[in-house]
Amino acid sequence: xxxxxxxxxxxxxxxxxSERILSGAWPPGHRIPFEHELMAAYGCSRMTxxxxxxxxxxxxxxxxxxxxxxxxxxxxxxxxxLDIPDIxxxxxxxxxxxxxxxxxxxxGRAGSSEMAELGLDAPVKVLALRCLHRAxxxxxxxxxxxxxxDAAPEAADVDFGETPPGGWLLGHVPWTQAEHRISAANPSxxxxxxxxxxxxxxxxxxxxxxxxxxDRITHVRLFFPGEAYDLVARFAPRQEAAG
Amino acid sequence: xxxxxxxxxxxxxxxxxSERILSGAWPPGHRIPFEHELMAAYGCSRMTxxxxxxxxxxxxxxxxxxxxxxxxxxxxxxxxxLDIPDIxxxxxxxxxxxxxxxxxxxxGRAGSSEMAELGLDAPVKVLALRCLHRAxxxxxxxxxxxxxxDAAPEAADVDFGETPPGGWLLGHVPWTQAEHRISAANPSxxxxxxxxxxxxxxxxxxxxxxxxxxDRITHVRLFFPGEAYDLVARFAPRQEAAG
DNA sequence: GAGTGGTCTAGACCACGTA
DNA sequence: ACGTGGTCTAGACCACTCA
Numbered sequence: 001x002x003x004x005x006x007x008x009x010x011x012x013x014x015x016x017x018s019e020r021i022l023s024g025a026w027p028p029g030h031r032i033p034f035e036h037e038l039m040a041a042y043g044c045s046r047m048t049x050x051x052x053x054x055x056x057x058x059x060x061x062x063x064x065x066x067x068x069x070x071x072x073x074x075x076x077x078x079x080x081x082l083d084i085p086d087i088x089x090x091x092x093x094x095x096x097x098x099x100x101x102x103x104x105x106x107x108g109r110a111g112s113s114e115m116a117e118l119g120l121d122a123p124v125k126v127l128a129l130r131c132l133h134r135a136x137x138x139x140x141x142x143x144x145x146x147x148x149x150d151a152a153p154e155a156a157d158v159d160f161g162e163t164p165p166g167g168w169l170l171g172h173v174p175w176t177q178a179e180h181r182i183s184a185a186n187p188s189x190x191x192x193x194x195x196x197x198x199x200x201x202x203x204x205x206x207x208x209x210x211x212x213x214x215d216r217i218t219h220v221r222l223f224f225p226g227e228a229y230d231l232v233a234r235f236a237p238r239q240e241a242a243g
Numbered sequence: 244x245x246x247x248x249x250x251x252x253x254x255x256x257x258x259x260x261s262e263r264i265l266s267g268a269w270p271p272g273h274r275i276p277f278e279h280e281l282m283a284a285y286g287c288s289r290m291t292x293x294x295x296x297x298x299x300x301x302x303x304x305x306x307x308x309x310x311x312x313x314x315x316x317x318x319x320x321x322x323x324x325l326d327i328p329d330i331x332x333x334x335x336x337x338x339x340x341x342x343x344x345x346x347x348x349x350x351g352r353a354g355s356s357e358m359a360e361l362g363l364d365a366p367v368k369v370l371a372l373r374c375l376h377r378a379x380x381x382x383x384x385x386x387x388x389x390x391x392x393d394a395a396p397e398a399a400d401v402d403f404g405e406t407p408p409g410g411w412l413l414g415h416v417p418w419t420q421a422e423h424r425i426s427a428a429n430p431s432x433x434x435x436x437x438x439x440x441x442x443x444x445x446x447x448x449x450x451x452x453x454x455x456x457x458d459r460i461t462h463v464r465l466f467f468p469g470e471a472y473d474l475v476a477r478f479a480p481r482q483e484a485a486g
Numbered sequence: 487g488a489g490t491g492g493t494c495t496a497g498a499c500c501a502c503g504t505a
Numbered sequence: 506a507c508g509t510g511g512t513c514t515a516g517a518c519c520a521c522t523c524a
Contacts, residue, residue, distance in 0.1 A: 067502065184469070277491090297492090309492080309521045
């Protein structure tokens, strides 16, 4: 079924099986060969078969029941994996020249709306940036970013005139957790002006809040004008936890 | 560090390590104990340690290099897991009464734009539905759905006047693959009318294409008005495939 | 060369669910 | 009672890579 040689055996068993499931050859509910049958088929030990099947069960692609056997899971739409690329990488991947421009920069105590965005109780020192990302010269995304300088003081010394803050932060400030929020909104007058669109043009809004432990590091809100941008999600087989 | 007893040992090792990484105790770049050190620490065989570490490496949470050792990966934002709930469940989860209404229903050969949406070459018989989902009586989402009747002929006999097609399809037509596309758009005049909004109001648009094997089953496009709806994604540690 | 991870074996015992 | 998966052991050989 496959001609791969450079792959480990347990991975080959795994891909063989998941290919059969994803292609529909083995429909939901179909019984997968027993471990001892796979041992014989691939001429390997039971441990190797198990190392192939365990991750599939954890993914939720298959369901294993003692005595009964192993079955193709019944997929449900619950969650998908969404790729959220780095803007510069995304633009260059499209074959367009990437451009970056810092529109404004301000250091100060967080105002009440900024405190709300960073989820803070007490006003802390923040760096507030507004930047424009371009593709082939045309505005591609507007970025509004807050950086908590109590959590990431090094950021105060960086000139973000040429370096997009997202890339710098990823490289310099470790983070442990993030949350994304995706919505649609009409841009404010200022944002519309920067993007060269009307306030009636729908924008995709991507918000991201990033933590290191309990500290909020940064909050970013990206406006993508109109239908110029899509987020594409591939199918994720994860469902309920498998027994 | 943990008191779990009912968990398998390899899983306990795994969660111990990922907890230390996610909590920040082991920062990116930190060297994780060698396999033989973990064997000694947990009093187990190397295979068990390996079974704990291999999935972490596959996730991209750690990076393993021969001779050098195992290290905490430098996280990059690349992909997140997005929950895309069933609309009826989502509305009721918010504590609002859910309402459903079928606006139009048509059976026929696919037109050229419908063929493009379903990704078809030849015109097939399709069922085209337009439905409105309500929360507390107010329009919550407009659904435009195409069902390929060649692939799912049972759908032709269903009265979708009371049953939302999404739920029916999930329960009756197995699928193997799906793709989502998320964008923002201004609604057409017809859609704006059905949702009771202006054509200038930004909408979040969620498109989903579903396959069974090579057959396209259904295409759905959901319009959520304005900022009434968010998609929230939790952090997913998956990054590049680890060598 | 020496130490690391990558992979595999041929057993073993146990838990569980069906019969 | 029996057959399945769940887990683990104590080795083994290899490939890679750093010193």
